[in-house]
């Protein structure tokens with residue numbers, strides 16, 4: 001009995017940890033795709049009241065429609081998004097992840113849906129480029145490519161981590177830090193929306209290609225997504241969306 005119990009427990013554990021990512025066919029049969037995002041990164045993914053929206057959310061809606069799918073959204077902390085793919089808690093993540101070597105070890109990236117990069121933002125107009133970060137306190141969101149790239153600037157005084165990008169921005173706004181590094185389109189939107197706040201946009205610290213991700217090796221779902229993404233990029237609907245949000249086309253060229 002004891003042995004039986006132990007074996008049963010072991011089997012249950014195996015099943016829990018070897019849950020297989022759903023293939024394109026399985027997702028299509030269901031008709032619904034479960035997509036996770038952060039919801040705290042305007043204008044890419046954010047809440048307008050209680051409605052999840054943003055450039056990436058609307059891009060995903062276009063892509064899913066081409067695939068014949070409806071999206072069931074899940075929002076949670078940036079840090080947990082890619083990990084959830086490994087545990088098959090959702091089918092896909094779209095949350096402004098830059099394609100990095102490190103992340104590509106753990107997940108499979110789709111084709112990029114926009115190109116951007118980390119920008120230096122400060123209140124002091126003298127802080128513009130990487131060399132101006134010397135001796136400065138820099139705010140970044142935890143788990144981001146901003147953190148990774150700021151870490152490489154050895155001359156900085158200190159890097160402060162924040163759970164969300166909004167928190168990192170607040171730290172600069174209240175002058176608890178000298179610099180905030182975030183996405184260039186996020187920075188542009190914040191500066192335009194708060195013209196009196198005194199945010200000065202500096203140089204780009206690095207550039208990156210931003211893509212959705214599926215569980216490592218889920219090539220059928222990635223291929224299905226890529227095909228539909230190519231279609232919305234060709235039929236004018238992506239271009240219209242990009243113009244609405246950024247007044248320019250943000251696709252990678």
Ligand code: LYS
Pocket residue numbers: 038040041078095096097098099141143144145146165183210
């Ligand atoms: N593009 C950055 C990265 O890849 C930021 C992602 C979004 C953070 N809210 O880490």
